[in-house]
Amino acid sequence: MSELLLTIASEGGTISLYGERTERSWLFTKETNESALADFLHEEDRDLLVNLNRTQRRESPDLKEGLGWLSTSWFRLTPVYVHPAFAMDIWKELQRYHPGQYSQERWHDACFSENPFYTAACWIKEAKRAVILTGAGCSVDAGVPDFRSQHGWWRQIDPTMVATVEALQRDYELFHAFYTHRLESLKGVRPHAGHDVISAWERKGLLQLLATQNVDGLHQMAGNQLVEELHGSIRSIRCAKCSKASTVEAFMEQAACECGGRLRPGVVLFGETLPEKAWGRTLHAIQAADLVIVIGTSLQVYPVNQLPGLTMGKKVLINLEKTGFENEFDLYIRGRALKVLPNINQMLDD
Incomplete structure (x- = not known):
């Protein structure tokens, strides 16, 4: 999908560059709007407006060529709009190839003054005790089915009837079928670029704690160690009777524990309380945090949805x-974790 990357203005009008990434290159569209010149045209020259307002398309391997095609002196003109996700690329292009030939203050303001990715990056740099809270949206980007969506597996079954202690005890066949389906759906699923960014932030010491509502273990797979699983882990199997640990394979084969008890995933079922240690550590970290970043959650599930309101620090919400609850946050970035987090990280690495 083509997006507006940059609009620049001259005395005669504006020139806009749209871009769409293909598998190997860029597909650029240039729109020139010089209608401002219409006031200076004589009546007999009105037909020139067709030529003054025009659209052209071109394929190029990189952004640099697209900018050069936009105008050979694009950097000398006035920036009207810069796409937040491409602001750093454009800024680096200005510094690398056109030092001293552009208005640094004007271009810096256009690239960063109202850029939510840049704002989030600055807050992360400044934070001493940053905490991240992730929800289903972070996992959906990796290909994990969202059972709460209208197309999810649960749309035909009331979740309060299957993911419960009652179902485990009274309708184990249905319970087992549901969680077997969920485990099978995780086969081949790997962390995405957003997971990798969060892991990199932990390695750099920028993150005090990562709390997640997700039970798939993708954060740990990406390399995070400071993880608190508020809703447990679907990959951790135990006996429902004696709590002895078992394996995913044993559960999927519907094997019984040595004590005769039935196996179950270590997820929090409806009616169960959250893991005490995970909740306590998360609560303490958020209360002490100077920055809380909430990613990919609708904030509908109690009691986790209460956590962001317990911090005195800045709050960022990233959700598609x-x-x-957007007004309760200092910054809201609408988008997928898969794309938003790498964009923030690009600003952070500058």
Whole structure:
């Protein structure tokens, strides 16, 4: 999908560059709007407006060529709009190839003054006790099915009837079928670029704690160690009777424990309390945090949805869909974790 990357203005009008990434290159579209010149045209020259307002398309291997095609002196013109996700690329292009030939203050302001990725990056740099809280949206980007979506497996079954202690005890066949399906859906699923960014932040010492509502273990797979699983782990199997640890393979084969008890995933079922240690550590970290970043959650599930309101620090919400709680955050970035987190990280690494 083509997006507006940059609009620059001259005395005669504006020139806009749209871009769409293909598998190997860029597909650029240039729109020139020189209608401002219309006031200076005589009546008999009005037909020139067709030529003054035009659209052209071109394929190029990189952004540099696209900018050069936009205008050979694009850097000398006035920036009207810079796409937040491409601001750093454009800024580096200015510094690398056109030092001293552009208005640094004007271009810096256009690239970063209202750029949410840059704002988030600055807050992360400044934070001493940053905490991240992730939800289903972070895992959906990796290909994990969202059972709460209208297309999810649960749309035909009431979740409160299957993911419960009652179902485990009274309808184990249905319980087992559901969690077997969920475990099978995780085969081949790997962390995405957003997971990798969060892991990199932990390695750099920028992250005090990562709390997650997800049970898939993708954060640990990406390399995170400071993880608290608030809803447990689907990959951790134990006996429902004696709590002895078992294996995923044994559960999927519907084997019984040595004590005769039934096996179950270590997830928090409806009606169960959250893991005491995980909740306590998360609660303490968020209360002490100077920055809390909430990623990919609708904030509908109690009691985890109460956590962001317990911090005195800055709060950032990153989510594809609006939740209704945006006004309770200092910064809201609408988008997928898969794309938003690498964009923030690009600003952070500058």
